[in-house]
Amino acid sequence: MADLRRVTKPAPTDQRVSGRAPAAGLPDLQALTDGLARALGDGDAGCPVSVLNREPVLYPGWTPVEVVTCRFADRSVRRLLCKYGSPVRAAAYGHRGGVPYEAAVYQQVLGALKLSSAAFYGTYEDAATGATWLFLEYLHGSFRLRDVEGAAPLGLAAAWIGRFHAAAQQHLAPDGWRTLLRNYDEGYYRGWLARTAAFAEPLQGRFPWLPRFQQRYERFMAPLLDAPETAIHGEYYLKNVLVRDGRVYPIDWESAAIGAGEIDLASITEHWPPDIVRQCQLEYGRARWPDGPPAEFECTLAAARLYLHFRWLGDRAELTNRPKNYWRFEEMQHLAERLGLI
The missing domain is CATH 3.30.200.20 (Phosphorylase Kinase; domain 1)
Structure with missing residues (x-):
C-alpha cells in the first residue's frame, strides 16, 4: 500500500507460496x-x-x-x-x-x-x-509523503484534510459517527497534560514554567473545545500520508476521533519552514472554508500545536526525559507565551 521496504524480493505473481507463514505474526x-x-x-x-x-x-x-x-x-x-x-x-x-x-x-x-x-x-x-x-x-506505486521531494505534495495533503474536515462535519449527527468515534473532550486533553507534567517532574529545573502552565489548562483547552467539531485523523503526519499520481491517500486511521480539525493541520506541518506552513494553512483554509476561515482559526491552530507537544511528551516517561525531545518543551513555552498562558 505504501512505498514500504520489502523484507524479501517480490516473487513473480504466479509463484507458488508455501503453507508456512513467511514472517512472525503472519498467518499460515x-x-x-x-x-x-x-x-x-x-x-x-x-x-x-x-x-x-x-x-x-x-x-x-x-x-x-x-x-x-x-x-x-x-x-x-x-x-x-x-x-x-x-x-x-x-x-x-x-x-x-x-x-x-x-x-x-x-x-x-x-x-x-x-x-x-x-x-x-x-x-x-x-x-x-x-x-x-x-x-x-494495495496502492501500488504510491510513496509516503515523507519520501517525496519538494513541498508541493504537502499542500495537496493540507487541502485533502481540509476537504475531509468539511465533509465529515456534516456527518456528526447524534445517530451518526458520534457513536463510532472517540471524542477529544476536556478529560482527554487534561490527561495528556497531567501525564506530561508528571513525567517531566525531574526537568522542572530546566523548564520552571511547567507548573504555571498546568494550573491554567482550562485556558489552553478552550480554543480546542470551542472549535467546530469534525472527524479527524489524529496522527496526520508525513509517514501516514501516501501520494500517487498527484492524489493523496491518508492511511493508518487507528487514531481517528472527533475533535478540532486544526490538530491534523498542525501535525502535517510540524517541522516545516514558516513560508511552507503558511502556504499549507492557505490550502487548508480554501478547502475547508471557501468563504474564508473563522476569526479564531489562528488561535485554535496554536492550541492544536501546543496539544501535539504534550500528547507526545505524555506518552512515555523515558521519551519525555530524553534530551533529543527537549525541543518540544521549548516549542511549548513559545506557544504558551503566545497564548498568554505563562
Whole structure:
C-alpha cells in the first residue's frame, strides 16, 4: 500500500507460496486463504480465492502487515494490503483504537465520503487468536509523503484534510459517527497534560514554567473545545500520508476521533519552514472554508500545536526525559507565551 521496504524480493505473481507463514505474526497459508474467503465473500460460504504470492513488508508500527496477491473465481487478480491486529493492543491512554476500530473507520467514515482513500475489502476475526485482520486495496506505486521531494505534495495533503474536515462535519449527527468515534473532550486533553507534567517532574529545573502552565489548562483547552467539531485523523503526519499520481491517500486511521480539525493541520506541518506552513494553512483554509476561515482559526491552530507537544511528551516517561525531545518543551513555552498562558 505504501512505498514500504520489502523484507524479501517480490516473487513473480504466479509463484507458488508455501503453507508456512513467511514472517512472525503472519498467518499460515490455509488460515489466510480461509480468512480472505470469508471476508471477501457473502455469508458463511465465502468467496473462492487463491493466494498467489505473499510479500512481507517492514511497516512502521506494531502491527504485522503483508501484501497478498489473490486470484478470484472470475480469474481476476488483485493485490491487497493485509493488516493483522493483535487482540491486545496498547491504546495509548485512549488515543488509539486498534485494527477493529480502524476497519470501522474505513468502512463507515471513509466509505461515506467521496475522497481518495484505499478501498476497504473486509475484515476477518481469527477465532484462534481473537485478532482482527483488515484487508485493504494495495496502492501500488504510491510513496509516503515523507519520501517525496519538494513541498508541493504537502499542500495537496493540507487541502485533502481540509476537504475531509468539511465533509465529515456534516456527518456528526447524534445517530451518526458520534457513536463510532472517540471524542477529544476536556478529560482527554487534561490527561495528556497531567501525564506530561508528571513525567517531566525531574526537568522542572530546566523548564520552571511547567507548573504555571498546568494550573491554567482550562485556558489552553478552550480554543480546542470551542472549535467546530469534525472527524479527524489524529496522527496526520508525513509517514501516514501516501501520494500517487498527484492524489493523496491518508492511511493508518487507528487514531481517528472527533475533535478540532486544526490538530491534523498542525501535525502535517510540524517541522516545516514558516513560508511552507503558511502556504499549507492557505490550502487548508480554501478547502475547508471557501468563504474564508473563522476569526479564531489562528488561535485554535496554536492550541492544536501546543496539544501535539504534550500528547507526545505524555506518552512515555523515558521519551519525555530524553534530551533529543527537549525541543518540544521549548516549542511549548513559545506557544504558551503566545497564548498568554505563562
